[in-house]
Amino acid sequence: MDHAPQLIQERSAPPATLVIFGASGDLTRRKLLPAVDNLARHGRLPDQFALVGVARTPMSDEQFAESALGGKSLLDKRQLAGGVRYVAGGYDDPETYKRLAETLDELDAVRGTSGNRLFYLSTPAGAFEPVINGLAGAGLNQATETSFARLVIEKPYGRDLATARELDGVVHGAFEEHQVFRIDHYLGKDTVQNVLALRFANSIFQPIWDRSWIDHVQITVAETLGVGTRGGFYEGAGAMRDIVQNHVLQVLALALMEPPVSFEGENLRNEKVKLLQAIRLPTDRDVSEAAVRGQYTRGGTREELMAGYREEVGVDPLSRTETYAAMRLNVDNWRWAGVPFYVRTGKRLPARLTEVALQFQRPPHLPIPADQLTELDADALILRIQPNEGISLRFGAKVPGHSFRVRTASMNFSYDQTFVEESPEAYERLLLDALIGDASLFIRSDEVQQSWRIVDPIIEHWERDRSPIPSYEAASWGPTDADRLIGRNGRKWRNAS
Known part of the structure; x- marks a missing residue:
């Protein structure tokens, strides 16, 4: 029937x-x-x-x-x-x-x-x-x-772990945890939620979503704008507090966590917390190798010259606040042990871009001569969160012709071209969830604390370090130290043109 x-x-x-x-x-x-x-x-x-x-x-x-x-x-x-x-x-x-x-x-x-x-x-x-x-x-x-x-x-929910706990004391003195909805607008984006759909609604991806297949992961949140009129606020925040502690670590947790029993709020957030708990804390000795900061200086072109950070309104002319931050993280669990995770964010970069890129291991043996593989990159799955929202799968394919040459090709899925439905604004989705009482896309108290636990050692190290802060020209892809960070094992950043 x-x-x-x-x-x-x-x-x-x-x-x-x-x-x-x-x-x-x-x-x-x-x-x-x-x-x-x-x-x-x-x-x-x-x-x-x-x-x-x-x-x-x-x-x-x-x-x-x-x-x-x-x-x-x-x-x-x-x-x-x-x-x-x-x-x-x-x-x-x-x-x-x-x-x-x-x-x-x-x-x-x-x-x-x-x-x-x-x-x-x-x-x-x-x-x-x-x-x-x-x-x-x-x-x-x-x-x-x-x-x-x-x-x-x-946000900001505290300035560090200690102040986040103090704020929790105030909040929980008046409201029960189930009444509290800590908002991160990134989680309201359809493309961030699509990370869950990609992982858990498709059987083809789950077997390769681990250390056996993935060489490394890159998460990039790049902005072309400077601080604008927010110089006074940004002086007290910096890239690590403003973006990494919340947006970047939330996206990372969704991309790497174990499958939840269901998408019910507590089950989903339990798995995110477990993932954040598994991130290895950098020691003070490790920070110089595992984390990089930078501050943009004047750059661009003669026709479009952009001011340096210290020239922005409300910024200390001798500021040591970072406008760029990059880190290498390690996750100590069964799925991800040994896989490095590179995250970066910055202002005044050449392109506005938020993406998660999973680069796969190269084949253990290639029977094809090296001179026929000159334009072949490693396979990769790229989740484009903004702009041009969608997914790309990068792989090798034979170039048409009489000789056997292999070049990188891509298959692309685009939200705009696939769906006629209008994607709601992030705040629209989150306001509706809060009114309904669905906490799935909101951040729990222990999530906040785990995120501060990860970034606090780096922030504290930078505050003690009195050496000159590395600089990068506006409209460039950040300080050269960031290229050395990822390049130590022969890897390189995915820099959009």
Whole structure:
């Protein structure tokens, strides 16, 4: 008997109020409000949904509604009409949270939001503690059997392991771990999630995803832009804290972890933590060989000359902050023992690129003469996360002609050319997950701590090292030390043209 195919049930948010702290800030304007609008456009938000902004900037409900809805449709403003509120006040002022509680109670009554609240901390990290304590002081951290109270926290989650643990103490003093959603927008990208689909929905890849077949792995997060107007922030962060500790290590964990029992949140995050625990910590002696830093200087062309990092607004003219970081990591487990993992990130590089490249072992014996293999590279599987999202498989193929010559060729899968479906923005997916209560793509407390455990020794070594920081010209692929890092065993970086 034939069975009709089952339709996939589309995911939609329950009745709830989204409360954005830092509602007058840049992240809210550029990412969060457009994400809310897109969710509404695609029918993912119920009529019983409300939006509340909280910030120090004086503003009326009408002014916030205009700023939130003025440039966006939200179904021609009908869906949120009457459901937008604004609470002005200091984050350390109990009166702010008293007014917020009154506003939320009112929305429960007039919008039917059922007492469900999602608090989003789109503020500088210094405001996390007063906001969390303010919510707890007003009783807004309490969930019931029929309603939820959840907290979404942006990075940076601490500056090192010690401060991350201190922040955890504040968070867990007010919220249970299952209420906390630590956000990394990289995990909201379809192409990052496709790493899971590639690995666990295809039987052909699993047998070769280990030390027997893979020579090494490269993960690259390259940016063409400099620090722009974020010089003051970046001075206190650097490439290792800003990108490696979160984005890079999260992508690495998804690419290397063992198969989870299911994609349910805890099972998925358990395997990521196990992988991070297996990464060998660099000793102080090893750091000089296993990690490289750099800082961009003036470069480019006469027509497009780019300023050096120390010339950027808000940057110390004698800054020692790294804008480039590269590391060699080793994973001490059965699957990956002996396979080196090279990760790098940098600003002012020649191309915007995020990819994971798995290079395979060369054949143990080649019966083909060497002069017929002059253009043959090692086989590789490249996962392109951005831009030109997709997958490439690199392999050797015979060149047409009378002689037997072998050259590297590629098979390419492109998201744009294969799927007609529109890929949602990362914040759109993550906001919906947090409203639903799906924590799969959010970071658990022990994940944060394991990531800091890996990068802390390197950061501490660099802070003690008073030798001149290596430099690289803007629009180049980084300091020459990075080429030596990967070249010690005859390997080289995949540098896009």
